[in-house]
Amino acid sequence: MSRFAQRYAYLRRLVDRRLSSVVKHSEPRDLADASRYILRGGGKRVRSTLVLLSCEAVGGRVQDAIDAAVAVEMLHNFTLVHDDVMDNAPTRRGRATVHTRWNLNTAILVGDTVLGLAYRSLLRSTTPNIRRAAQLFTEGFIDVCEGQAFDLEYERRRIITLQDYYRMIGKKTGKLIATATELGGLLGNGSLQEVDALRTFGTKIGRAFQIQDDLLDVVADAKAFGKTIGGDIVEGKKTFLLVQAFQYARGTDRKVLRPLMAGQTPPATHAARKRLIATITDIYQRCGAIEAARNQIRRETAAGIRALHALRPTIARDMLQWFSEMLVQRNF
Amino acid sequence: MSRFAQRYAYLRRLVDRRLSSVVKHSEPRDLADASRYILRGGGKRVRSTLVLLSCEAVGGRVQDAIDAAVAVEMLHNFTLVHDDVMDNAPTRRGRATVHTRWNLNTAILVGDTVLGLAYRSLLRSTTPNIRRAAQLFTEGFIDVCEGQAFDLEYERRRIITLQDYYRMIGKKTGKLIATATELGGLLGNGSLQEVDALRTFGTKIGRAFQIQDDLLDVVADAKAFGKTIGGDIVEGKKTFLLVQAFQYARGTDRKVLRPLMAGQTPPATHAARKRLIATITDIYQRCGAIEAARNQIRRETAAGIRALHALRPTIARDMLQWFSEMLVQRNF
Numbered sequence: 001m002s003r004f005a006q007r008y009a010y011l012r013r014l015v016d017r018r019l020s021s022v023v024k025h026s027e028p029r030d031l032a033d034a035s036r037y038i039l040r041g042g043g044k045r046v047r048s049t050l051v052l053l054s055c056e057a058v059g060g061r062v063q064d065a066i067d068a069a070v071a072v073e074m075l076h077n078f079t080l081v082h083d084d085v086m087d088n089a090p091t092r093r094g095r096a097t098v099h100t101r102w103n104l105n106t107a108i109l110v111g112d113t114v115l116g117l118a119y120r121s122l123l124r125s126t127t128p129n130i131r132r133a134a135q136l137f138t139e140g141f142i143d144v145c146e147g148q149a150f151d152l153e154y155e156r157r158r159i160i161t162l163q164d165y166y167r168m169i170g171k172k173t174g175k176l177i178a179t180a181t182e183l184g185g186l187l188g189n190g191s192l193q194e195v196d197a198l199r200t201f202g203t204k205i206g207r208a209f210q211i212q213d214d215l216l217d218v219v220a221d222a223k224a225f226g227k228t229i230g231g232d233i234v235e236g237k238k239t240f241l242l243v244q245a246f247q248y249a250r251g252t253d254r255k256v257l258r259p260l261m262a263g264q265t266p267p268a269t270h271a272a273r274k275r276l277i278a279t280i281t282d283i284y285q286r287c288g289a290i291e292a293a294r295n296q297i298r299r300e301t302a303a304g305i306r307a308l309h310a311l312r313p314t315i316a317r318d319m320l321q322w323f324s325e326m327l328v329q330r331n332f
Numbered sequence: 333m334s335r336f337a338q339r340y341a342y343l344r345r346l347v348d349r350r351l352s353s354v355v356k357h358s359e360p361r362d363l364a365d366a367s368r369y370i371l372r373g374g375g376k377r378v379r380s381t382l383v384l385l386s387c388e389a390v391g392g393r394v395q396d397a398i399d400a401a402v403a404v405e406m407l408h409n410f411t412l413v414h415d416d417v418m419d420n421a422p423t424r425r426g427r428a429t430v431h432t433r434w435n436l437n438t439a440i441l442v443g444d445t446v447l448g449l450a451y452r453s454l455l456r457s458t459t460p461n462i463r464r465a466a467q468l469f470t471e472g473f474i475d476v477c478e479g480q481a482f483d484l485e486y487e488r489r490r491i492i493t494l495q496d497y498y499r500m501i502g503k504k505t506g507k508l509i510a511t512a513t514e515l516g517g518l519l520g521n522g523s524l525q526e527v528d529a530l531r532t533f534g535t536k537i538g539r540a541f542q543i544q545d546d547l548l549d550v551v552a553d554a555k556a557f558g559k560t561i562g563g564d565i566v567e568g569k570k571t572f573l574l575v576q577a578f579q580y581a582r583g584t585d586r587k588v589l590r591p592l593m594a595g596q597t598p599p600a601t602h603a604a605r606k607r608l609i610a611t612i613t614d615i616y617q618r619c620g621a622i623e624a625a626r627n628q629i630r631r632e633t634a635a636g637i638r639a640l641h642a643l644r645p646t647i648a649r650d651m652l653q654w655f656s657e658m659l660v661q662r663n664f
Contacts, residue, residue, distance in 0.1 A: 028481035082444060086437040105418040108440060109481050112414060115447070116474035123467050130463045135455050142448035149360035149441050 004322045008049060014062070015048040016040075018070045022117050034098050034110045035117070038077050041093055046209075046327060048073040050180040051187075053323060054198045056316035057308075060188020067124040068133060068187050072180050074118035075137070079144050079176075081111040086152065087235075115141070127187050136186065140179030147172025151238075158262045160238045162247065166207070168238075173213075174206030181205075197310035204304030205324045208297045212328045214239035215293045218281050230277030234266045240296070242280075245289035253283045301328050336654045340381060346394070347380040348372075350402045354449055366430050366442045367449075370409050373425055378541070378659060380405040382512040383519075385655060386530045388648035389640075392520020399456040400465060400519050404512050406450035407469070411476050411508075413443040418484065419567070447473070459519050468518065472511030479504025486570045490594045497575045498539070505545075506538030513537075529642035536636030537656045540629045544660045546571035547625045550613050562609030566598045572628070574612075577621035585615045633660050 001009070019039040026032050048069035055065035083089075084097040085107050091097060099107035122137055123130065150168040154160050181202030185195035217232040218241060232239050238261075246257050256279060267273045284290050304324055311317045333341070351371040358364050380401035387397035415421075416429040417439050423429060431439035454469055455462065482500040486492050513534030517527040549564040550573060564571050570593075578589050588611060599605045616622050636656055643649050 028478060028485045030485065031478065031481035082440050086440060105484055106481075108414050108418060108443075109477055109484075111440075111444075112447075113474060113477040113481075115444075116470055116477060119451070119466070119470040120474065123463060123470060130466075131455060134451070134462075134466055138448055138451040138455060142445060142452065145441055145445040145448060146360060146363065149363035149438075149445075152437055152441075153360045153362065 002322075004319050007319060008323065011049050011052050011062070012045045014066065015045045015052075015069060015073060016042070018066065019073060022070070022074070022121070030102055030106045031109055031113060034102050034106050035113055037101070038081060038098060038110060038114060039074070041077075041095060043077075043093060044327075045073060047076050047176060047180040049323065050177065050202065050320075051184040053316055053320045054181040054184025054202075055188035056184075057198070057311050057314060057320055058185050058188040058190030058194045059312075059314075060184075060190075064127070064189075065125070065184050065187040067121045068137075068183050069180075071118040071122035071137065072140075072176070072183065074114050074121065075141055075144070076176060078111045078115040078118065079148065081107055081114065083148055085111075086148070125187055127189075129186055133183060133186055136179055136183050140176050143171040143175040147175065154238045155236065155263055159246075160243050160261070162240075162243055165238060165240060165243045169207065169210040170203075173210040174203055177206030177209060178202030194311055197307045200307040201304045201320070201324075204300045204307065205327070208300035208304065208324075208328045211240045211293050211297050211300070212330070214241055215290065215297070216330075217241075218284060218290070230273070230281070233260070233277050233280045234273050236260050236263050236266070240293050241284045241289045244292050245284050245287050248287040248289060248292070249283060253287060256280070256283060297328050301325065334654075336651050339651060340655065343381050343384050343394070344377045346398065347377045347384075347401060347405060348374070350398065351405060354402070354406070354453070362434055362438045363441055363445060366434050366438050367445055369433070370413060370430060370442060370446060371406070373409075373427060375405075375409075375425060376659075377405060379408050379508060379512040381655065382509060382534065382652075383516040385648055385652045386513040386516025386534075387520035388516075389530070389643050389646060389652055390517050390520040390522030390526045391644075391646075392516075392522070396459070396521075397457070397516050397519040399453045400469075400515050401512075403450040403454035403469065404472075404508070404515065406446050406453065407473055407476070408508060410443045410447040410450065411480065413439055413446065415480055417443075418480065457519055459521075461518055465515060465518055468511055468515050472508050475503040475507040479507065483570075487568065487595055491578075492570045492575050492593070494572075494575055494579065497570060497572060500570070501539065501542040502535075505542040506535055509538030509541060510534035526643055529639045532639040533636045533652070533656075536632045536639065537659070540632035540636065540656075540660045543572045543625050543629050543632070544662070546573055547622065547629070548662075549573075550616060550622070562605070562613070565592070565609050565612045566605050568592050568595050568598070572625050573616045573621045576624050577616050577619050580619040580621060580624070581615060585619060588612070588615060629660050633657065 022039055023032055023035045051065050051069035051072050052062050080092060081098050084092055085099045085104060089097050090100050098110050122134060125133060127133055147168055151172055154168060178199050182195055182199040185198040214232065217230065217239065220229060242260060246261050249257055260280065267276055301324060305321050308317055308320060354371055355364055355367045383397050383401035383404050384394050412424060413430050416424055417431045417436060421429050422432050430442050454466060457465060459465055479500055483504055486500060510531050514527055514531040517530040549562065549571065552561060574592060578593050581589055592612065599608055633656060637653050640649055640652060
């Protein structure tokens with residue numbers, strides 16, 4: 001394992017340990033159990049790691065940002081619990097979702113509570129800029145909700161352009177990643193210019209990260225991914241691939257894509273779903289949407305890394321670069 | 333109209349106006365529409381009025397606390413939207429609930445967003461104590477979620493004691509009212525002792541307020557109340573009246589109450605529901621539960637008002653007393 005990979009594993013464990021001990025009480029029982037279940041559910045801890053590395057990249061220490069890092073991770077988990085309800089998702093990271101394992105009411109309340117615990121953790125940060133930190137966090141939170149609302153709205157719209165797509169993912173995914181890097185810079189007491197650079201880095205990387213996620217739905221290793229391959233296709237999600245392919249495709253291909261874009265009902269049988277996934281994946285490949293996704297990921301990542309050049313060259317900065325490259329090259 | 337009533341009407345309009353202008357954008361459409369619908373839904377604005385009056389009672393100005401007052405009102409509205417989903421409530425204040433008029437997903441997201449907007453407003457408060465203010469607000473928020481979880485849990489429990497009941501309402505209702513008064517004192521730059529007194533006042537008044545709410549379910553003027561009389565009985569809610577009556581009642585009465593306490597299925601027909609409400613109301617009356625509720629409301633209110641004596645005698649303090657007495661004597 002490289003030194004960076006070791007460091008990442010260390011930071012991830014640090015965050016995991018903190019998240020494991022957040023819920024201390026055992027009552028009300030379902031709420032306490034389900035909150036613990038969520039916070040101990042693992043995950044890549046991307047956002048918290050970005051908070052910590054961004055803090056270090058401006059000369060701060062891990063301990064300056066750990067409360068905020070844990071808070072951002074909880075904010076992310078809050079969105080997962082509520083999104084899973086809205087998307088009717090039965091599993092997440094290979095485990096039953098809260099509304100499946102418990103029920104709808106518990107899922108709503110667990111989401112709400114985890115968000116409250118996130119603010120509690122954030123407000124423990126010992127920075128003179130606590131107002132600014134809480135404001136950043138709050139704007140991230142509001143945008144994530146709006147992004148999810150756009151996502152739901154797009155399910156009912158007939159045509160989604162790339163511009164619509166970028167607006168949606170900018171709020172739903174990108175903003176929280178930019179919040180993570182900006183918050184890290186703020187808590188590390190970075191200069192205005194450094195904090196700006198970190199936000200730009202986060203925005204670009206967040207975009208690349210989401211396009212990569214869309215791409216993985218089609219090309220990932222199913223087992224490592226923890227989700228069903230082609231899930232986005234079956235659910236008619238407005239991914240980068242679909243939106244781009246609909247723009248590129250002509251003739252029969254475009255006709256095949258049209259009902260997907262218009263939000264057709266998913267096929268009823270397993271065999272029909274498999275056929276649909278194969279057909280659509282083929283079109284994505286043929287019309288150049290997959291290549292366009294890979295190019296776009298590369299461009300956004302490069303732009304993000306360029307923004308990092310405004311920071312002094314440090315090991316932490318190099319590690320931020322390593323981490324973002326790893327994220328967008330992942331196959332899980 | 334008395335001077336106090338006029339002042340209350342003025343503060344209420346002030347809060348209403350601020351709430352009306354919170355949502356400025358029009359997209360994503362459902363989210364924006366439903367958020368506006370909620371924030372313009374009226375209500376007594378009890379919590380925001382308490383923030384403002386508490387601020388004045390320690391020598392602060394309305395403008396010092398208005399952002400926090402609006403925030404507390406939004407926090408309250410967030411809980412209403414999510415609670416209505418969990419309770420399957422079709423109407424609230426005489427209007428369709430969000431999940432009825434729109435759908436479940438919009439209701440979840442509107443709740444989340446309104447909470448985000450609440451934090452945004454709170455964080456605008458110009459106080460050197462912004463960390464403490466946000467912490468108070470967050471602890472109120474977490475407790476409200478836990479209180480709701482206890483409420484749901486109690487639906488499945490066979491026996492609820494008065495102690496259980498007080499724990500639940502202390503979190504679900506009392507805490508947010510205590511948060512309102514404490515926050516007002518903090519933003520008005522009150523002394524530690526003054527802020528403490530305001531918290532105690534809020535805790536007591538909050539308790540009285542909830543018992544009054546339980547009582548109104550049975551004795552209110554249906555039209556002014558905006559809810560169906562006997563709704564708590566039909567739904568088997570663990571109210572003060574039920575818990576107290578179950579403790580007081582003997583013989584047949586206790587036998588009649590037992591299935592209600594154990595969470596029986598609500599009667600299917602309108603006539604059967606009416607009969608159940610009449611029977612139970614009769615028992616509440618006969619066994620002394622209604623009288624006990626009235627006594628308890630009086631005791632808690634008196635204790636709350638006693639706590640106010642730690643503040644200097646001002647018009648604002650008198651108005652706080654007037655406001656709390658009005659609240660617990662209301663029949664709507």
